[in-house]
Amino acid sequence: xxxxxxxxxxxxxxxxxxxxxxxxxxxxxxxxxxxxxxxxxxxxxxxxxxxxxxxxxxxxxxxxxxxxxxxxxxxxxxxxxxxxxxxxxxxxxxxxxxxxxxxxxxxxxxxxxxxxxxxxxxxxxxxxxxxxxxxxxxxxxxxxxxxxxxxxxxxxxxxxxxxxxxxxxxxxxxxxxxxxxxxxxxxxxxxxxxxxxxxxxxxxxxxxxxxxxxxxxxxxxxxxxxxxxxxxxxxxxxxxxxxxxxxxxxxxxxxxxxxxxxxxxxxxxxxxxxxxxxxxxxxxxxxxxxxxxxxxxxxxxxxxxxxxxxxxxxxxxxxxxxxxxxxx
Numbered sequence: 340x341x342x343x344x345x346x347x348x349x350x351x352x353x354x355x356x357x358x359x360x361x362x363x364x365x366x367x368x369x370x371x372x373x374x375x376x377x378x379x380x381x382x383x384x385x386x387x388x389x390x391x392x393x394x395x396x397x398x399x400x401x402x403x404x405x406x407x408x409x410x411x412x413x414x415x416x417x418x419x420x421x422x423x424x425x426x427x428x429x430x431x432x433x434x435x436x437x438x439x440x441x442x443x444x445x446x447x448x449x450x451x452x453x454x455x456x457x458x459x460x461x462x463x464x465x466x467x468x469x470x471x472x473x474x475x476x477x478x479x480x481x482x483x484x485x486x487x488x489x490x491x492x493x494x495x496x497x498x499x500x501x502x503x504x505x506x507x508x509x510x511x512x513x514x515x516x517x518x519x520x521x522x523x524x525x526x527x528x529x530x531x532x533x534x535x536x537x538x539x540x541x542x543x544x545x546x547x548x549x550x551x552x553x554x555x556x557x558x559x560x561x562x563x564x565x566x567x568x569x570x571x572x573x574x575x576x577x578x579x580x581x582x583x584x585x586x587x588x589x590x591x592x593x594x595x596x597x598x599x600x601x602x603x604x605x606x607x608x609x610x611x612x613x614x615x616x617x618x619x620x621x622x623x624x625x626x627x628x629x630x631x632x633x634x635x636x637x638x639x640x641x642x643x644x645x646x647x648x649x650x651x652x653x654x655x656x657x658x659x660x661x662x663x664x665x666x667x
Contacts, residue, residue, distance in 0.1 A: 343469030385462040395466035395506040401443035412522030414485030431600040440608030454492040454534040457484040490525040501556040567596035598631035
């Protein structure tokens with residue numbers, strides 16, 4: 340995937356059309372909500388069951404493809420964040436390309452729920468370079484479920500990204516892609532083999548430890564967890580300790596959920612050594628996002644400090660718990 344180019348006017352015209360006709364930006368979610376909950380299903384284009392691989396490949400249009408995956412927790416109040424992303428998708432793409440943070444970004448969107456309780460525990464799109472990225476984002480089912488146990492199935496998404504993706508950035512150039520998980524709870528205690536079999540169809544016999552799957556994932560991806568300020572868990576020390584133990588400085592606490600696009604773009608720019616934190620925040624103010632710039636600056640202060648002491652595209656390895664060897 341990854342052919343074609345993003346067009347701002349096409350994106351704006353489509354948004355204007357939907358607004359004029361009273362159409363929900365997330366039309367598939369609106370369609371499902373007209374049905375009994377027992378009939379809700381993942382859209383076929385986002386269903387991970389039986390998917391061998393999601394690919395980010397070079398093309399004549401994009402010779403240096405850079406895979407970027409954004410996976411949202413869509414349980415409870417978190418359904419607001421994908422809507423923010425869709426509203427500001429043009430700004431994200433503008434920062435990545437017009438500001439030079441990434442030459443050939445290919446973006447994949449997806450969603451995370453609870454594999455114990457939800458109809459749509461995992462949704463994954465394709466890596467796209469053109470307006471199809473908007474199309475796939477709007478097909479996400481904003482289920483709004485969750486199991487109420489202070490955990491969602493992030494580890495199942497980590498497994499998919501570790502074992503069901505391929506990218507020329509890594510295969511040809513040894514460059515990691517970028518994964519942003521946006522959520523507000525913990526991983527499940529273990530990656531359940533039962534969930535892998537039922538949701539993905541993989542013949543996995545034993546449970547896998549959460550630290551081990553994140554270590555495997557981090558071999559090919561810069562993995563970030565973004566905790567937006569919109570639930571009681573924002574200040575919960577257990578959430579911070581859990582994710583910092585897995586990802587270190589890549590656990591990002593974001594005061595303003597409206598700044599999620601800007602946060603993603605600037606994180607990539609800093610890690611790719613295309614911009615430093617100060618210049619990046621100036622870019623945000625330049626495009627009319629002063630409030631977002633303040634929130635992003637606070638969230639990225641630890642990452643900016645690390646970036647000043649590393650080589651391009653390389654951050655220190657994330658730390659993991661001592662049980663990483665349990666259940667490979």
